[in-house]
Amino acid sequence: MASPDIAAAVDVLRRGGLVAFPTETVYGLGADAANPAAVSRIFAVKGRPRNHPVIVHVAEATAIKAWAADVPPDAWALAEAFWPGPLTLILPRADHVPDAVTGGASTVGLRVPNQPLALELLESFGGGVAAPSANRFGRVSPTTASHVRADLGADVDLVLDGGACTVGVESTIVDLSWGGPRVLRLGGLSVVAVSDALGHPVIVSAIAGPPAGVSGGIGAAEVPAPGTLPSHYAPAARVEVVAADAVGERAAALLGQGRRVGLLAPERISGLPDGLDALPPAGGPQAYAKCLYQRLREADRRGLDVLLAVPPPEAGIGAAVADRLRRAASTA
Numbered sequence: 409m410a411s412p413d414i415a416a417a418v419d420v421l422r423r424g425g426l427v428a429f430p431t432e433t434v435y436g437l438g439a440d441a442a443n444p445a446a447v448s449r450i451f452a453v454k455g456r457p458r459n460h461p462v463i464v465h466v467a468e469a470t471a472i473k474a475w476a477a478d479v480p481p482d483a484w485a486l487a488e489a490f491w492p493g494p495l496t497l498i499l500p501r502a503d504h505v506p507d508a509v510t511g512g513a514s515t516v517g518l519r520v521p522n523q524p525l526a527l528e529l530l531e532s533f534g535g536g537v538a539a540p541s542a543n544r545f546g547r548v549s550p551t552t553a554s555h556v557r558a559d560l561g562a563d564v565d566l567v568l569d570g571g572a573c574t575v576g577v578e579s580t581i582v583d584l585s586w587g588g589p590r591v592l593r594l595g596g597l598s599v600v601a602v603s604d605a606l607g608h609p610v611i612v613s614a615i616a617g618p619p620a621g622v623s624g625g626i627g628a629a630e631v632p633a634p635g636t637l638p639s640h641y642a643p644a645a646r647v648e649v650v651a652a653d654a655v656g657e658r659a660a661a662l663l664g665q666g667r668r669v670g671l672l673a674p675e676r677i678s679g680l681p682d683g684l685d686a687l688p689p690a691g692g693p694q695a696y697a698k699c700l701y702q703r704l705r706e707a708d709r710r711g712l713d714v715l716l717a718v719p720p721p722e723a724g725i726g727a728a729v730a731d732r733l734r735r736a737a738s739t740a
């Protein structure tokens with residue numbers, strides 16, 4: 409028997425409503441992936457352009473056969489190695505997948521999340537749940553239920569509270585829909601882990617689908633995935649990525665201009681100017697990933713004009729954290 413919360417959430421999905429639910433990466437804003445009107449509501453609530461596809465979440469790897477026209481051996485290898493987990497596979501879509509889900513592309517993104525409530529929801533619902541991150545378009549992703557409520561309020565019919573997300577940055581997206589495997593978005597799973605599981609190298613690139621004019625290409629979106637747009641994940645405070653040894657000088661200059669300046673860094677840095685508002689140290693790469701979006705929100709809560717951000721070393725999940733900080737910092 410499903411818990412009362414799960415039963416209520418399944419009911420909302422069946423009626424075409426929106427359920428925010430926890431995953432190990434970030435909270436998702438879910439709708440029945442087979443119901444185009446329900447999926448359209450996601451776009452309206454997020455304020456997201458309609459040609460940006462959403463990921464379909466399923467309860468187990470074998471369910472992807474219902475959504476993908478073709479599941480190549482590499483997809484099964486990655487599913488076996490990393491699902492449930494922070495990995496999204498892009499595959500050729502099955503004919504019945506609504507355009508609202510794929511943004512009109514000929515591919516579909518699929519993922520089995522590693523979070524007990526999410527899995528219970530997906531199992532009880534039985535179908536696929538289309539879900540982007542449960543934040544307004546371009547803003548900071550939510551990693552707690554209260555972030556979702558603060559951001560989306562009454563626009564979401566039900567919020568399942570699973571506590572804080574354990575990974576804290578979005579899934580790694582691997583495109584297997586044409587040519588060799590390509591990582592479209594760095595995320596919770598490292599590129600090295602992906603290539604190790606496949607037994608061959610993967611390309612890391614940011615554009616979904618084959619370049620225009622590639623023969624045999626499937627004409628997938630030539631739109632960059634939003635998580636790969638230069639400017640994304642941004643708090644209201646301006647983010648500047650700086651090296652640890654440059655923080656003091658930059659902070660002094662900004663404080664001298666009368667700005668409210670904060671610091672986000674893996675560890676405490678000594679000898680910094682008075683008046684610099686240091687957020688609690690983010691810790692090593694995993695801890696940094698887990699607290700990243702919380703800290704970006706905290707920067708806004710403190711009313712900072714500028715957040716100086718020292719990234720973690722760019723290995724493993726640290727690469728995803730550094731990527732998010734650069735995008736948060738970008739004004740492009």
Ligand code: TXA
Nearest residue numbers: 433436461462515516517540541578579616633634635
């Ligand atoms: O960790 C995650 O992936 C979270 C949780 C909720 O699962 N979801 C998430 O969704 O980050 P969203 O919509 O914020 O980002 C999904 C990314 C977007 O950049 C989207 O463009 C890309 O996945 N995507 C989805 N389907 C795609 C497709 N068919 N082809 C290329 N990119 C796709």
Ligand code: MG
Nearest residue numbers: 540541549635
């Ligand atoms: Mg997102």
